[in-house]
Amino acid sequence: MSKLQFPVFDLGAFEQADDAGKRTLGKQVDDICRSTGFLAIRNHGVSQAVIDAVWSKAQAFFDLPPEEKQNARAPYKGYPYGYLGPELEALAKSREIDSPPDLKESFNGGPLRQPASITDPEALAFCYAPTIWPDRPDGFVEAWKTYYASLEDLAARIMRLFAVALNLPETYFEGFIDAPISALRALNYPEQNVPPKPGQLRAGAHTDYGSLTILLPQEGSKGLEIITPDGQWTPVPPVPGAFVINIGDLMARWTNDRWVSTLHRVVNPSPQDGGMARRQSLAFFHQPNWNAEINVLDACLGEGETVQYGPVLSGPYLMSKFKSTAA
Numbered sequence: 001m002s003k004l005q006f007p008v009f010d011l012g013a014f015e016q017a018d019d020a021g022k023r024t025l026g027k028q029v030d031d032i033c034r035s036t037g038f039l040a041i042r043n044h045g046v047s048q049a050v051i052d053a054v055w056s057k058a059q060a061f062f063d064l065p066p067e068e069k070q071n072a073r074a075p076y077k078g079y080p081y082g083y084l085g086p087e088l089e090a091l092a093k094s095r096e097i098d099s100p101p102d103l104k105e106s107f108n109g110g111p112l113r114q115p116a117s118i119t120d121p122e123a124l125a126f127c128y129a130p131t132i133w134p135d136r137p138d139g140f141v142e143a144w145k146t147y148y149a150s151l152e153d154l155a156a157r158i159m160r161l162f163a164v165a166l167n168l169p170e171t172y173f174e175g176f177i178d179a180p181i182s183a184l185r186a187l188n189y190p191e192q193n194v195p196p197k198p199g200q201l202r203a204g205a206h207t208d209y210g211s212l213t214i215l216l217p218q219e220g221s222k223g224l225e226i227i228t229p230d231g232q233w234t235p236v237p238p239v240p241g242a243f244v245i246n247i248g249d250l251m252a253r254w255t256n257d258r259w260v261s262t263l264h265r266v267v268n269p270s271p272q273d274g275g276m277a278r279r280q281s282l283a284f285f286h287q288p289n290w291n292a293e294i295n296v297l298d299a300c301l302g303e304g305e306t307v308q309y310g311p312v313l314s315g316p317y318l319m320s321k322f323k324s325t326a327a
């Protein structure tokens with residue numbers, strides 16, 4: 001693994017390693033997750049054709065006239081899926097910081113399957129609410145679902161890596177994530193022709209809520225920044241062919257804060273970087289099963305350490321976090 005500036009991890013090499021090799025590589029991931037929880041994953045096995053298809057369909061969707069995009073809009077404030085137009089979300093509000101709305105628009109989609117066992121009305125009204133699909137561009141839905149399925153599989157593989165990193169059996173998380181309630185979000189940060197309001201960013205400083213986020217920033221694009229342990233905002237460099245992953249609040253809680261859910265943001269483009277260029281990204285927010293009960297892992301309790309968090313259920317926990325960001 002290269003650790004020059006930003007760690008880049010070879011997932012294929014991990015999967016092919018023997019037990020001792022896996023433990024060594026897992027230890028590297030444990031170290032990263034204790035410090036920032038942000039790393040790039042290469043040799044991830046997701047086909048470039050699957051990525052290119054969803055990328056170009058998302059771009060074509062964002063290029064549609066605003067009125068047409070509104071046909072796929074989320075029907076009411078707080079509805080999780082469909083099109084969320086400009087100025088409707090301020091991520092900084094999740095931290096109770098009042099800020100102008102983020103300079104972005106997004107399209108959001110939920111789980112591809114709904115287990116028959118799910119009857120909780122809250123689950124049906126929230127995570128399992130229907131995705132409001134756009135009519136155009138042709139092929140959008142198929143490309144979206146194919147990418148979603150690939151990322152769900154990738155997330156499960158990364159959770160195996162996390163289990164090894166935490167000194168747990170490799171399959172430890174499997175029972176918690178066999179009916180995940182993950183969401184996929186395509187983000188577009190439009191060209192900025194007018195100056196932002198004071199304090200207005202493309203995405204305000206926030207932590208992610210779930211177990212794991214798998215991000216695909218636009219190739220070569222800048223703007224994503226994290227707070228490093230020295231307290232400085234630090235750019236995440238684009239890594240060609242790799243996904244950027246980070247852990248969210250639920251994973252920090254699960255590990256009793258051994259792992260950190262790091263604050264991050266997307267800043268406005270600087271004049272040196274073209275000043276106003278559009279930027280696109282895809283964010284897959286992996287979230288354990290609606291009913292998964294998340295208790296601090298024994299494996300994360302060192303000598304003399306106490307349990308800092310009581311149990312929470314994955315779905316209701318996510319709902320409470322999500323509802324706070326409407327602008």
Ligand SMILES: O=C(O)CCC(=O)C(=O)O
Nearest residue numbers: 187203217224266281283
């Ligand atoms: O677009 C990006 O690079 C990051 C977006 C992000 O952090 C989020 O939507 O949670």
Ligand SMILES: [Fe+2]
Nearest residue numbers: 206207208264
């Ligand atoms: Fe984020």
